[in-house]
Amino acid sequence: MTWYSVSKCLTRHAHKPAKIIRYFGNAVSERAVFSRRTKAIQKKRAVSSPNVHVFDYLKSEASDMICDRVGDVKRSFPVVLDLSSNRGFLSRTLTKQDGIDYVVQGDICRENLVHSFPSQLPCDSVAFDEELLPYRDNSFDLVLSSMGMHWVNDLPGCFKQILRVLKQDGCFIGVMCGADTLYELRCSLQLAETERESGMAPHISPMIPGHQLANLLWGAGFSLVTLDFDELIVNYPSMFELMEDLQGMAENSAIVHRKMLHRDTLIAAASIYQAMYGDKSSECIPATFQLLFMIGWKPDKSQQKPLERGAVPKGFNINKSET
Numbered sequence: 001m002t003w004y005s006v007s008k009c010l011t012r013h014a015h016k017p018a019k020i021i022r023y024f025g026n027a028v029s030e031r032a033v034f035s036r037r038t039k040a041i042q043k044k045r046a047v048s049s050p051n052v053h054v055f056d057y058l059k060s061e062a063s064d065m066i067c068d069r070v071g072d073v074k075r076s077f078p079v080v081l082d083l084s085s086n087r088g089f090l091s092r093t094l095t096k097q098d099g100i101d102y103v104v105q106g107d108i109c110r111e112n113l114v115h116s117f118p119s120q121l122p123c124d125s126v127a128f129d130e131e132l133l134p135y136r137d138n139s140f141d142l143v144l145s146s147m148g149m150h151w152v153n154d155l156p157g158c159f160k161q162i163l164r165v166l167k168q169d170g171c172f173i174g175v176m177c178g179a180d181t182l183y184e185l186r187c188s189l190q191l192a193e194t195e196r197e198s199g200m201a202p203h204i205s206p207m208i209p210g211h212q213l214a215n216l217l218w219g220a221g222f223s224l225v226t227l228d229f230d231e232l233i234v235n236y237p238s239m240f241e242l243m244e245d246l247q248g249m250a251e252n253s254a255i256v257h258r259k260m261l262h263r264d265t266l267i268a269a270a271s272i273y274q275a276m277y278g279d280k281s282s283e284c285i286p287a288t289f290q291l292l293f294m295i296g297w298k299p300d301k302s303q304q305k306p307l308e309r310g311a312v313p314k315g316f317n318i319n320k321s322e323t
Contacts, residue, residue: 032153032256033206036108036129039151039254043109046250047087052115055248056089061232062175062291063089063146069173069293070098070144077142081106081165083174084130084148088116088123095120100142106130107148133161140165145174150207151254159220159296169300172222178229178290179209184277185242185287192269193261201259210292222296223303230291235284239270242287 046052067090070077076099082090085105094100105125107113113125128134130145131152143162152158162172186204193200208216210227217225236242246252261269278285297303 034151034153034254035256036131036151036153036254039250040108042247042252042254043086043107043250044111046248047109047111047115049248052248055245058232058234058249058251058289059086059089059147063093065230065291065293066090066144066146066173066175067093067098069295070094070100070142073171073173075099076101077171078102079140080104080142080144081135081140083133083143083145083162084108084151085112085116085125086146086148087112088119090144090146091119091121091123092117104140106133131158133165135165137164138167141167141170143170143172143174145172145176147175147177149174149176150205155208156216156220159216159222163221163296163298166298168298169302170298172296172298173294175291175293176213177207178213178292179207180231180288180290181207182287182289184273184285185239188239188269188273188276189261189265191272192265196262196265196268202255203253203259203261205253205255208292213292213294217294217296220296221299223299224295224297226295228293230293232289232291233286234289235279235282235286237284239273239285240266242285 046055078101080094080100080103082088082103082105085091085107088105091103091105094103100121103119103121103123105113105116105123106128107125108127108129110127113127116123116125126134130148131154143166145162149155149158166172182204189203190200193203210229214225214227217227236245243252273285
């Protein structure tokens, strides 16, 4: 395998498709909430499973929603960065009809990139940590991120790096899990652990609420910020099938200094889950996945500017004598 620099990846001709993979060191934070090394190992184990396709339903659905939003933007994006690309769910769906010519896939797990889906677009794959983007300023017209940013420790810093690598008037479109994700599992584990072990520790990763996400985007320097959310409710036979699927899609906990749960605590949590949230008719339990969608633009003089406070838009015939 030949190793190329990142600048070489961005200057490759589109008519010469290639798969270029390079690994960059992990970013280290003294106040890390998540272990990036643990998350990379979880992704490697998930993609190595022979039944990995069984657990693609959540990320496939989220990627389809991102592609719908890309199609709503009526402009072309020649060079695109797929951040936290996983196995290329976005690149599998995107086409040249979306105004995209070339995609760079980036993920912390090299095995995900090796086993990525085939794409209709010319794609290159580069392994790096999403917390440290190894690209020069003004490199991409569009940055996409699907179901990966809720594992980033320094989310404000990541947004600033995305803004840095975007070209002027470039766009960022992403989706991540919100604060209400898996609240049923969170409450069941807390109640069971409090009862059986006289205390509780975090087992579900902390996630950001929507209003704080908007503040982070504005604070990073994005303009024309748009947020919306959707909820996906998936039914499972029991809590154990839910936990198995989370592990299969590499969405299990990667909190630093995790505390292992006792067997009787897990059995009690499953009973609490069924009693509090279960559907007696179908004998299933629901699991909620709150998806936060975000769109932000790199500021440019050509963009629309908001009116000053107290200004009256043109077309409003307001008679001053009547006011």
